[in-house]
Amino acid sequence: MKLKDISSSNLKHIIEIIEYSNAIDSDGIPSDGESVVTTVRARVDTPSLKRQETLVAQGINISKSLMFIFRYLKNFDSEKHKIRYKGRVYEVEGIENVEEKDLFLNVLGEVKS
Numbered sequence: 001m002k003l004k005d006i007s008s009s010n011l012k013h014i015i016e017i018i019e020y021s022n023a024i025d026s027d028g029i030p031s032d033g034e035s036v037v038t039t040v041r042a043r044v045d046t047p048s049l050k051r052q053e054t055l056v057a058q059g060i061n062i063s064k065s066l067m068f069i070f071r072y073l074k075n076f077d078s079e080k081h082k083i084r085y086k087g088r089v090y091e092v093e094g095i096e097n098v099e100e101k102d103l104f105l106n107v108l109g110e111v112k113s
Contacts, residue, residue, distance in 0.1 A: 012043070014039060015039070017038050017076065017082075020032060020033065020034050020082065041071075051067075060093060066090065066108075069098075072102045076105060091110050093109065094107070
């Protein structure tokens, strides 16, 4: 992905960056908590054909994968953040800082069954 291929006008889809945390409630019972870290506008695409071939070779199911391109978030972490788009939660499989310019992130998300 090249920086020249990304335009702010293409960031039309609203996605939520969410974080799950394991907490203990007042009764001492563990509970899974979910909080929305931020809401951003993104470009949502299916992976390119070349990228699909690579992902299939790695064993990632393409039919449940999407590429999310959004403005750079400094603290975005694939280990603790997930993406919610149209009611589905996507696990972060890969992050690319486009051209290392800290302007846009290109994130591969996959729905886990």
